[in-house]
Structure formats: structure tokens, C-alpha cells
Amino acid sequence: MTAQSWGLLALLLAVTLLAVKPLGLYMARVMEGEPVPGLGLGARFESWLYRLSGVDPAAQMGWKHYALALLVFNTLGVLLLYALQRLQGWLPLNPQHFGPPSADSAFNTAVSFVTNTNWQSYTPETTMSYLTQMTGLAVQNFLSAATGIVVAVALIRGLARHSAKTIGNFWVDVTRATLYVLLPIATVIALALVSQGVIQNFSHYQQVTLLQPVTYPQPSTTAAGASRLQTVTTRTQTLPMGPVASQESIKELGTNGGGFFNANSAHPYENPNAWSNLLEMFAIALIPAALTYTFGFMVGDTRQGWAVLAAMMIMFVGLYAVCNHSEQRGNPALSALGVSQLPSAQQSGGNMEGKEVRFGIAGSTLFSTLSTVTSTGAVNSMHDSYMPIGGMVPLLDMMLGEVVLGGVGSGLYSMLIFAIIGVFIAGLMIGRTPEYLGKKIEAFEMKMSAIAILVMPFIVLTGTAIAVSVAAGRVGVANPGPHGFSEILYAFTSAGNNNGSAFAGISADTPFYNTALGIVVWLGRFWPIVAVLAIAGSLAAKKRIPVSAGTMPTHGPTFIALLIGTVLLVGALTFVPALALGPIVEHLMLWSH
Amino acid sequence: MKTILRPALTLLLVMTLITGVIYPLVVTGVAQIAFPAQANGSLIRKNGRLIGSRLIGQPFDSAGYFWSRPSATSPQPYNGLASGGSNLGPTNPALIAAVKARIAALHAADPGNRAPIPVDLVTASGSGLDPDISLAAAYYQAGRVARARGVSVRQVRALIAAHARGGELGVLGTPRINVLELNLALDAMK
Numbered sequence: 012m013t014a015q016s017w018g019l020l021a022l023l024l025a026v027t028l029l030a031v032k033p034l035g036l037y038m039a040r041v042m043e044g045e046p047v048p049g050l051g052l053g054a055r056f057e058s059w060l061y062r063l064s065g066v067d068p069a070a071q072m073g074w075k076h077y078a079l080a081l082l083v084f085n086t087l088g089v090l091l092l093y094a095l096q097r098l099q100g101w102l103p104l105n106p107q108h109f110g111p112p113s114a115d116s117a118f119n120t121a122v123s124f125v126t127n128t129n130w131q132s133y134t135p136e137t138t139m140s141y142l143t144q145m146t147g148l149a150v151q152n153f154l155s156a157a158t159g160i161v162v163a164v165a166l167i168r169g170l171a172r173h174s175a176k177t178i179g180n181f182w183v184d185v186t187r188a189t190l191y192v193l194l195p196i197a198t199v200i201a202l203a204l205v206s207q208g209v210i211q212n213f214s215h216y217q218q219v220t221l222l223q224p225v226t227y228p229q230p231s232t233t234a235a236g237a238s239r240l241q242t243v244t245t246r247t248q249t250l251p252m253g254p255v256a257s258q259e260s261i262k263e264l265g266t267n268g269g270g271f272f273n274a275n276s277a278h279p280y281e282n283p284n285a286w287s288n289l290l291e292m293f294a295i296a297l298i299p300a301a302l303t304y305t306f307g308f309m310v311g312d313t314r315q316g317w318a319v320l321a322a323m324m325i326m327f328v329g330l331y332a333v334c335n336h337s338e339q340r341g342n343p344a345l346s347a348l349g350v351s352q353l354p355s356a357q358q359s360g361g362n363m364e365g366k367e368v369r370f371g372i373a374g375s376t377l378f379s380t381l382s383t384v385t386s387t388g389a390v391n392s393m394h395d396s397y398m399p400i401g402g403m404v405p406l407l408d409m410m411l412g413e414v415v416l417g418g419v420g421s422g423l424y425s426m427l428i429f430a431i432i433g434v435f436i437a438g439l440m441i442g443r444t445p446e447y448l449g450k451k452i453e454a455f456e457m458k459m460s461a462i463a464i465l466v467m468p469f470i471v472l473t474g475t476a477i478a479v480s481v482a483a484g485r486v487g488v489a490n491p492g493p494h495g496f497s498e499i500l501y502a503f504t505s506a507g508n509n510n511g512s513a514f515a516g517i518s519a520d521t522p523f524y525n526t527a528l529g530i531v532v533w534l535g536r537f538w539p540i541v542a543v544l545a546i547a548g549s550l551a552a553k554k555r556i557p558v559s560a561g562t563m564p565t566h567g568p569t570f571i572a573l574l575i576g577t578v579l580l581v582g583a584l585t586f587v588p589a590l591a592l593g594p595i596v597e598h599l600m601l602w603s604h
Numbered sequence: 605m606k607t608i609l610r611p612a613l614t615l616l617l618v619m620t621l622i623t624g625v626i627y628p629l630v631v632t633g634v635a636q637i638a639f640p641a642q643a644n645g646s647l648i649r650k651n652g653r654l655i656g657s658r659l660i661g662q663p664f665d666s667a668g669y670f671w672s673r674p675s676a677t678s679p680q681p682y683n684g685l686a687s688g689g690s691n692l693g694p695t696n697p698a699l700i701a702a703v704k705a706r707i708a709a710l711h712a713a714d715p716g717n718r719a720p721i722p723v724d725l726v727t728a729s730g731s732g733l734d735p736d737i738s739l740a741a742a743y744y745q746a747g748r749v750a751r752a753r754g755v756s757v758r759q760v761r762a763l764i765a766a767h768a769r770g771g772e773l774g775v776l777g778t779p780r781i782n783v784l785e786l787n788l789a790l791d792a793m794k
Binding site for chain 2: 014015018019021060063065066079080084088136137147153182186190197205206208209211212214218221223227229230245248249251252254257258261273278280283284285289341342344348349351352355356358359361362363368369370371390392393395396398399489490491494515597601
């Protein structure tokens with residue numbers, strides 16, 4: 012790894028860690044229902060909104076009521092987003108006159124954006140109207156992130172409360188998370204992105220006269236019906252426009268990842284330079300990191316939050332180092348052709364296929380690692396063209412369950428489930444009843460934890476197995492050999508973890524993939540959420556046990572090691588066989604001669 | 605059920621209005637006042653005609669211009685309506701074949717130059733619209749551009765040095781140069 016690669020990591024970690032305490036405290040205030048300083052107007056708007064909705068903000072919900080409200084709210088979101096796409100041809104703000112996407116594509120997109128996945132089987136700049144992007148896709152960027160936050164907060168309340176029947180009010184939680192946390196931060200980040208060159212307008216697409224005409228082969232059909240290549244010369248280039256920055260900021264801040272353009276954050280209008288790249292990475296890491304502090308604060312012991320964050324950061328640095336090393340080393344097949352891949356003062360070197368010069372190896376691999384340990388799935392370089400091990404890291408990031416920072420909210424609640432499993436394993440080893448934060452961990456919590464953890468590998472591996480067994484699945488593959496298997500495995504891993512990134516060579520805009528991945532995405536999101544809320548309800552009802560000499564501390568290095576061990580063990584045991592068939596065998600083939 | 609449907613529907617619609625309409629309109633309004641050039645695409649105009657964007661690359665293949673990176677967009681390279689990469693895997697024979705063809709094209713345009721070719725000049729970018737090449741890739745092409753233009757290599761190298769960027773905060777930017785701006789500067793050089 013180059014000094015620049017370490018330096019960029021240090022810079023990102025420094026700015027993120029500085030924000031953890033202030034934002035964590037702020038979110039705790041917001042979610043505990045305290046008035047937000049400087050937002051008196053917000054309080055008045057809030058009470059008007061609750062009256063309009065028929066909500067009593069003081070009424071608390073049990074876990075079943077909370078889960079039902081969450082499911083209904085998200086299901087309505089899917090229906091609205093589906094309708095919006097299918098009707099966009101008749102609706103305003105569609106200057107390019109796009110028609111409706113196909114039914115299976117619209118279904119996939121709707122489910123995908125509501126679940127914080129943002130898998131995109133369509134090409135945005137030639138599919139979605141400005142209205143669909145703004146009032147459909149971007150809205151779900153906010154609401155799916157808010158949904159993640161409220162589930163995490165409900166679980167924290169379950170740990171913090173005792174002998175209680177309720178875990179909060181879903182309507183109030185989702186409103187406050189959106190209005191007081193996501194909206195103000197997204198606005199500031201959006202404007203900062205514009206200052207760096209991210210576009211924000213409602214113009215028609217722009218016609219550019221090229222400096223030098225370009226000649227290229229265009230497939231065409233002859234009068235006899237045969238296809239042939241015709242040489243065409245053009246002098247123009249069309250530049251897409253649109254309200255990009257407002258969507259870009261919440262796309263990263265909410266760990267959503269759905270790009271305004273097909274190339275996502277590799278597109279210069281989404282991510283124009285190294286500063287915007289740093290800002291976008293900061294936006295991704297910000298809320299998941301700060302929520303660990305919110306957690307510690309709300310359970311009354313901030314060391315608990317720091318311990319969870321430390322476990323996350325240790326894994327993050329390790330994963331980044333592997334990915335970065337593999338990409339910086341470059342492709343031996345290109346070295347053999349006399350191509351220079353060594354880093355120097357004049358180039359970043361390394362494997363540059365699918366990467367942008369302005370990000371180089373450091374900015375590309377840090378982004379891809381961060382985007383896949385969280386549930387973001389935004390890409391500023393094409394993972395499909397990574398070296399076998401470099402591309403295995405994003406895959407592995409997701410397979411670990413996206414608990415290293417993880418999605419907004421979902422990362423924390425998934426990590427806390429691993430913590431529960433960790434103390435259970437430790438309890439078995441020393442022969443004591445496991446407890447976490449003064450709550451006894453019993454059969455019901457363990458059953459629900461097992462469900463929350465095992466749903467993902469189950470649907471990912473089943474989905475992959477089906478796709479490689481049927482022609483409709485295999486036909487989508489773009490690259491030959493084990494890499495093709497990796498493409499399918501990546502698609503289902505991404506869907507099952509609500510990530511949304513892809514080995515994008517795969518042709519996934521087919522009824523088979525749109526439907527299969529749409530189902531996997533839905534199950535991967537809401538099955539674990541219901542299990543987590545059940546745990547929250549059960550923990551809230553328990554009495555708090557006082558700390559005794561036999562209590563295992565859950566804030567020290569031993570616990571951090573235990574937590575990391577649990578995450579790696581579950582992820583590794585489940586997925587190593589599948590990884591061996593894909594990236595690992597490809598790596599051995601590439602470096603054997 | 606009604607106690608759930610009513611708040612769900614009301615909140616969904618109000619939130620759509622706030623985050624889907626008011627929020628982007630406010631951001632657009634402020635952006636258009638505070639950063640109009642950036643918000644509208646960092647466009648470059650010459651004699652009233654739109655000739656490009658500082659942020660979006662253009663294809664070049666004549667000897668007298670610096671070449672941009674290969675672009676995998678289809679059907680034409682640097683197609684603004686179809687951003688994306690090749691998605692060729694590292695062991696795909698099609699990747700090796702494409703790189704060989706690009707090397708051959710560079711050698712054909714500059715037969716005397718047998719220096720190692722900087723990797724970004726023979727690999728397709730992620731967006732297909734990469735506006736930059738590495739400094740190494742610019743210096744690699746300096747001899748060919750100078751000969752085709754009938755100017756000295758020293759002049760061309762000085763131009764590269766004047767347009768070079770990178771190293772923000774020591775760790776941020778990579779060493780790079782904007783190809784369109786460099787080529788416009790070449791055209792302006794007398």
C-alpha cells in the first residue's frame with residue numbers, strides 16, 4: 012500500500028470520528044423526543060402533522076404494533092413508487108419524454124429503493140423522469156434510511172428500558188428521524204457537493220460540439236435484414252442534466268446508493284473530484300458511526316458504544332488494506348504486455364480498468380470498501396473489473412452481514428444481534444447465563460437472533476443456486492469462467508444484504524432477475540427487522556440484573572475481540588465454500604503462471 | 605387497521621412533499637444563486653457555442669491532440685447518455701485483446717516511442733466519461749503531439765506542467781491532467 016492510501020484512510024477516519032460524539036448526542040436528543048434547539052418551528056409543524064395523521068405522539072407501541080406500522084408504511088411506499096414509475100409518461104417534469112419502465116423492472120426498483128437497497132437494473136439517464144427521480148426514488152432514500160434508524164433506536168430502547176411493554180411510537184420516530192436528522196444534513200452536503208461541480212438543475216440535456224469529430228462502428232440492419240457494422244462520424248455529445256446533488260447527498264447519507272446516472276459515483280457529475288469523493292465517503296460513514304454513540308448514551312454507558320465502534324473500525328481497516336493491496340498490485344496479464352502499473356509521482360498505477368484517474372487506487376478502493384461494509388452500494392469504480400481478491404473484498408464485506416458500520420440503523424441493530432450471539436457463546440464457554448447490558452439472554456432472544464442472522468445466507472445461497480441452475484439465470488453472465496459465477500453470487504449477496512452494488516457486467520434487467528432479486532431484497536430487509544423488533548420487545552419487558560463479579564464486561568478489549576470473532580466466524584463458515592468457487596479459484600488461475 | 609393506514613398514508617404523502625419537492629427545489633434555488641456555473645454542468649462555451657464541460661471527457665484520436673482514456677460506452681466512446689465501464693473481469697480474454705489493440709494503436713501513432721505505457725491510457729474508465737489522464741500518460745504522449753504540431757517537445761512539456769493537478773492536502777488528489785482543457789490550450793498555443 013502507498014503512503015497516499017494510508018493517508019486517505021487516516022483523513023477519512025479522523026473527520027468521521029470527530030463527528031461521532033456531537034452527532035450521536037444530537038440523534039439521542041431527537042429520538043428521545045426532546046425539543047430540538049433552534050427548531051421551534053419544527054415542533055409546531057410536527058404537532059400539526061400528527062393531528063392531520065390522527066397520531067397521538069404520546070402513545071407508545073408494543074413491538075407487534077410497531078412492526079405492523081413499519082410494514083404498512085413501507086408497503087405503501089412500494090405501491091406509490093411503482094405507480095409513479097409506470098405513470099411517468101403522463102406526469103410533468105419529464106423533459107426527455109421517457110415512457111414507463113417494464114412492469115418487472117418497476118417492481119424491482121420500487122422494492123429495491125424502499126428497502127434501502129437501490130439495486131438498479133435500469134439505465135437512469137435514459138429511463139427515469141426528473142419527477143420519478145425526485146419524488147419517488149429520492150423520497151425513499153430518506154424514508155428507508157429513517158426506517159433503519161428507528162429500528163435501531165427501538166432495539167436500543169429495548170436494552171435501555173426495563174419491565175416495559177413498549178418500544179416507542181413508529182410514526183413519531185420516523186418523522187423526527189427524517190425532519191431533524193436526515194433533512195438538514197442532506198441539505199448542507201448537497202450544497203457542498205454543488206460547490207465542487209455536482210449539477211443541480213431542471214434543464215434539458217445539453218448538446219456539445221466536440222473538439223474533434225469521432226468515428227465509430229454503429230450496428231445497423233441492411234435492407235435484407237442482416238446486421239452489419241456501419242462506420243459513423245459524429246461531432247456531438249449529449250450531456251445529461253438534472254437535480255443530481257440533492258439526490259446524491261441523501262444517496263450517501265442514507266447509505267442508499269442508487270445513482271442518478273448509470274455510472275453512479277464514477278460519473279463526473281455525481282462525483283467530480285477528490286474533495287467530493289471524500290465528502291461522499293464521510294456522508295456514508297457519518298450516521299452509522301454516530302449511532303454507536305447514540306446507543307452508548309441511551310443505555311447509560313458510552314463505553315458500550317465505543318466498543319462496538321472499535322470492533323467495526325478494526326475490521327474496516329483490515330478489509331480496506333486487502334482490497335487496496337490487491338488493486339495497487341495491478342494485473343499481471345497487463346504487465347506482461349509492457350504496461351506500467353507502478354505507482355509514481357506521475358500516476359497512481361495499479362489496476363485502472365473500471366476506475367477513474369481522479370480517484371486513483373486509494374480513492375477507489377476506500378470508497379468501494381466503505382460502500383459495501385455499509386449498505387450503500389454506490390460505486391465510484393466498477394467492481395466487476397477488480398482483481399479477483401480486490402473484488403472479493405466487497406463481496407465479503409456484504410457477506411459479513413454489513414455490520415462494519417453497516418447501513419444507517421441496520422448496521423447497528425445487526426451488530427447488536429452479533430453482540431447478543433457473542434455473549435451467548437461466551438456464556439456457554441464459562442458456564443453462566445448470558446446477559447447483555449443487564450438483560451438476561453434467553454431462548455426467545457436466541458431464536459430470534461438466529462433468524463435475524465441466518466435469513467440472509469439462506470436467501471443468498473438459495474437464490475444463487477437457483478440462478479446458476481436455470482438458463483434464465485446463466486444467460487445474464489458477462490464474463491467467462493469463475494468470474495461469471497462471482498457475478499451471480501455478487502448479485503444475490505448484494506440483494507440479500509440490501510446493498511445494491513453489482514458486478515455490473517451481469518444483465519439483470521430481465522424478468523427472471525428483476526423478480527428473483529426483488530423477492531430476495533424484500534425478505535432480506537423485513538424478515539430480520541421483524542425479528543429485531545421482537546427481540547426489542549422481549550428485552551424491554553425484562554428486569555435489569557445488577558452488575559456482579561460474574562458479569563462479563565462488554566466494553567473492553569476482550570469483548571471487542573469476541574465480537575469480531577463472532578462476525579468473522581459466522582460469515583466465514585457460511586460463505587467460504589462459495590467464495591472458493593468464485594474469486595479464490597480465479598485468483599489462483601491468474602497468478603499461477 | 606384504520607389507525608395504521610391513515611397515519612401511514614398521510615405521512616408518506618407529506619414526506620413526499622417535503623423531501624421530494626420542497627427539498628430539491630430549495631437546494632436548486634440556493635445552488636443556482638451561489639454556484640450557478642457548477643450547478644449547470646461546468647460548461648465551456650466558445651463564441652457562444654457549447655464546446656464541452658470541464659468535467660466530462662471527450663474522445664480524441666488524432667496525432668495532434670492528447671488522447672483521452674479508452675471509453676467503454678456504446679455505441680460511440682464518451683457517450684453522455686450511456687455512462688459506464690466495460691465490466692470486463694481481470695481474467696477475461698476480451699480485456700487482454702482490447703488492451704493489446706490499444707497498445708498497437710498508440711505504437712502506430714508514435715512508432716519511435718517504446719517506453720512503458722501508463723496503465724490508464726490502455727484501460728477503460730469506470731464512467732466512460734473520465735475527463736482526466738495521469739501525468740505519466742500526458743508526458744508519454746508529449747513527443748507525438750509536438751511532432752504533429754510542429755512545436756518543440758519542451759513547449760509541450762511546459763504546457764503539461766502548467767496544467768498538472770493533484771496532491772491536494774498531500775493525500776487527496778492523484779497526479780492528473782484534464783484532457784479537454786489541455787487540448788484547448790494546445791489549440792490556443794501559437
